[in-house]
Amino acid sequence: MKNGLFLAFALLCAPTTAQVPPTDPISAHIDPTVRPQDDFFQYANGTWLKANAIPASEQENGIFKTIQDTVDAQVYRICLQAVEKRHPFGSAKQKIGDFYYTAMDSATSNREGIAPLRDDLARLKDIDSPDKLLVATAYVQLVSGSPFFSFYVGQDEKDSELNTLHIGQGGLTLPDRRYYMEDDAQNLSARQAFHTYAATLFRAMGETESDATAAATDVLTVEHALAKTSRPREDTRDPFTNYFMMSVDSLRLLTPQFYWPAFFREVGLEKVGRVVVEQPDFLQGLNDMLAQLPTATLRNYLRFHYLDGLAAYAGDSLYEASFNFYSRALRGVEQPRPRWKRAVSITNSILGDLVGQIYVDEYLPKGTKEKFVEIGNAVRQEFAIRIKNLSWMSADTKHKALDKLNAVNMKLAYPDKWKDLSRLHITRTSYLKNMMAYRKWSSQRNLDKLGQPVDRDEWHMQPQTYNAYYSPSNNEICIPGCNIIVPGFDGMPDDAVLYAIIGGTFGHEITHGFDDQGCLFDKKGNLENWWTTADKEQFDKRTQQIVRQFDEFYITDSLHINGSLTQGENIADLGGVVVALEAYKKTSEYRSGQPIHGLTPLQRFFHGYALAWMEQLRPEALQNQVKSNEHAPAKWRVNGPLANINDFYEAYSLRPADHMYRAPKDRIVIW
Ligand SMILES: [Zn+2]
Structure with missing residues (x-):
């Protein structure tokens, strides 16, 4: 899951000239009281995290919430425009407006209570x-x-x-x-x-x-x-x-x-x-x-x-x-959260495909899809090179891996075909009844698929969802449009930041097709082990190292990250950042070697990666995540993979006494 780059729409279409350079968000986040060699996550993000405590209505604060706030404000406007007048029954705006209306109508909802049940x-x-x-x-x-x-x-x-x-x-x-x-x-x-x-x-x-x-x-x-x-x-x-x-x-x-x-x-x-x-x-x-x-x-x-x-x-x-x-x-x-925020969020989750169509038309920066295609292809090419050069994979399996990589379907920015919500009836009468109508419709829609061929064009996220996924059964990755948002930038960020965040997402998702689960699904998405026993043994040897690395990260005195549970995501993070970095090294920005806001291109890339995970959680939410989620908490998604990457040692001259240091023989290389 993750990230992006914020482009105010107007700025993208009509670049302004002769502006005073804005404060660089990357440099502004640095916490000089922490050494990058000891805790890079805190060093790169600390000043922002200290200045932005978790609001009382939230379980977290950071890049996810910041981007969510941007998207929520846009969806809010979509809801307001839909609710202000009556639209033809069954139209997208009628459904959005009426659902939002009932979600805001606390008087009716309180009067009704559980009566409809x-x-x-x-x-x-x-x-x-x-x-x-x-x-x-x-x-x-x-x-x-x-x-x-x-x-x-x-x-x-x-x-x-x-x-x-x-x-x-x-x-x-x-x-x-x-x-x-x-x-x-x-x-x-x-x-x-x-x-x-x-x-x-x-x-x-x-x-x-x-x-x-x-x-x-x-x-x-x-x-x-x-x-x-x-x-x-x-x-x-x-x-x-x-x-x-x-x-x-x-x-x-x-x-x-x-x-x-x-x-x-x-x-x-x-x-x-x-x-x-x-x-x-x-x-x-x-x-x-x-x-x-x-x-x-x-x-x-x-x-x-x-x-x-x-x-x-x-x-x-x-x-x-x-x-x-x-x-x-x-x-x-x-x-x-205030009622309007809750109403926006639930309208967006229930009617996401209807909201999404308006979102794409009115808010998604033009050129997002093209930018995704460009970075996606660069990452795919780089990953192909990595596969060819692997020391541990047999030639025959490499051949199959390249074949599978070539077949990965990329669903980028927004779907070509939207879900059909015509049979979902929403009215202005009752919030609870609308919710029940939605649940029934959604269950029926799912059950209707039984015996039907799989629709390979269906999206399982919306363009306004700040996340991404790889589906092993479809051998596809999906990067929704709003991943283009990078908070703090008034225009297109430099390539170091773009490749770290968006390239890192591509790299992360694409490696899922080739990890401990990806090796069990062929290029068409069928459950079939396409690796030899020797390949699997080699891979397992490396993944055991990553399981051990994460098992040693303690959240509290008694609770540590579950290395086994999170291994797939940790492997994807490590692979993702390595592949994105290699793709970045091909850009003219990197090759010029010129500092960017006082950072070398290499340092800048690692800052971009840390920005992708700039997030803090309440202790209860952290416990919840460690026990129930396959993703390690943000800090370790940065410090864990970077401690295995030689370029990071070079960028910050790490020495054995540094907290993040791992001896060269202990640095894990998978992809
Ligand atoms: Zn993942």
């Missing part, structure tokens, strides 16, 4: 048999949350042209199984906050204080059992050991307590022949739990999940309860 809640409270539990589970999966397990239609890992039904572990409310399985103070307090939140929801459903408390305990009992039978997150990374194609009959034998044919019927799937079960051991554990726990306990778990998925849209008091748990307790955020 009453019938559903009454039905859920009446569950008194496993059959009714199953029917209700199907319903909740469609309209609200993902109780008991995860369930979706997605690309078949072994036949990437096909969409198949996937069932996997899930059903947890806390961010990871570790929150349930480990009993340190942070996890105990997170579980306490969860209990308090669940009890609040049960009181809102009309339960007495003591019944609400008991029902909340039921929810935790069920989730503890689910957590216990869930695989640790790092064990869900291997696609071979998380893929078991089976018939519905075999699935029934695995979980006799849960009658899947009835479940499929309830969600509207008539002809399910085969299913990809991601973690059969989890389903066995689920089956045992369903056999052991009373229906009343399971019912309470389901009631909670139904309301939990919709609570944040059901009036201020439930929003507050949801905020207190998800944002305050789990991320350390002190106060909610």
Whole structure:
């Protein structure tokens, strides 16, 4: 994920002349109290981080929030223009305007509260048999949350042209199984906050204080059992050991307590022949739990999940309860964002493809796509050279790697074809009802894909999403348009910064096609190991080094980065920065050797890379990330890879006594 370059649209179109050179943002961020050789992240970003504390309504501050603020301001204008007058029903502006209107209409939302959910809640409270539990589970999966397990239609890992039904572990409310399985103070307090939140929801459903408390305990009992039978997150990374194609009959034998044919019927799937079960051991554990726990306990778990998925849209008091748990307790955020910001953010996430079309027309700097194509091609070429020169890969595998690299599809800036939202009906009547309409539409849209060929042109992010991805099943990378934004620059930054940030993103995403997971998917995206055993052994030797390197980074006295869980992302970061640097070395700016704002081109490049990760998190959010996210926290995404790169040692003359120093034999080279 990451980055970009901010180009005020007007400036790009009509460059101004004879201006006083603005302060260089890169130099302005430097913290002279820290030595670059000891902590480059802090040295490069420290002054900005100290001057920009985390606002009370946020879990973080840094480049992500800065760019998000820019995009939010643009989306805000899109919402305001849409809401100010009535548009033809079904048009993009009608949907955006009406959704935004209901999200802002706190009076109606507070008056309504959970009234639109009453019938559903009454039905859920009446569950008194496993059959009714199953029917209700199907319903909740469609309209609200993902109780008991995860369930979706997605690309078949072994036949990437096909969409198949996937069932996997899930059903947890806390961010990871570790929150349930480990009993340190942070996890105990997170579980306490969860209990308090669940009890609040049960009181809102009309339960007495003591019944609400008991029902909340039921929810935790069920989730503890689910957590216990869930695989640790790092064990869900291997696609071979998380893929078991089976018939519905075999699935029934695995979980006799849960009658899947009835479940499929309830969600509207008539002809399910085969299913990809991601973690059969989890389903066995689920089956045992369903056999052991009373229906009343399971019912309470389901009631909670139904309301939990919709609570944040059901009036201020439930929003507050949801905020207190998800944002305050789990991320350390002190106060909610203003209502307009929340409304903008939810409108953007629900109607992203409609907002995106206007965003591209009105706000995306012209020439973004062309710039992405240019940098993307430079990085691809450089990566090809790196592959050819690798000492550890066999000639035959190199041949296949180059073939796969050549086949990588690049989805850049914005899609050529937008999602069809014509069947999603949004009105100005009720925020909660709009949310439910969206959930149903979205579930239906997903289930409709079953049995259909994969649409290779579909985008899984929007142009206004500040992030990027590589999809192994499509062998494609997607870099949304707003990655062009680089905060602090009034015009196009120098190539050092551009290549470090945008080139680094390309490099990061492209190496995913060739890492411990990428080596298991061929150029068409089918799950098939295309490496020889010897190649894999060589690669594993190197990745074990990176696992060890990151295992040694401690966040607190007792919590260190999970080197196994984050290895794929750490390998991509290291590969990404190396490839981007090699591409940068071909530019005339680098070859001229001229200093840029007092920095050598090499130093400037590393500053650009540090800017890509300029971010600080609240302690709770940091804990949350380390336990539940495959990306290491920002600081280590900078200092980790740079400590392996010889050019960095040259740029800053590192010596053995320096904190970031690694002996030459310990510096990890993968790509
Ligand atoms: Zn990645």
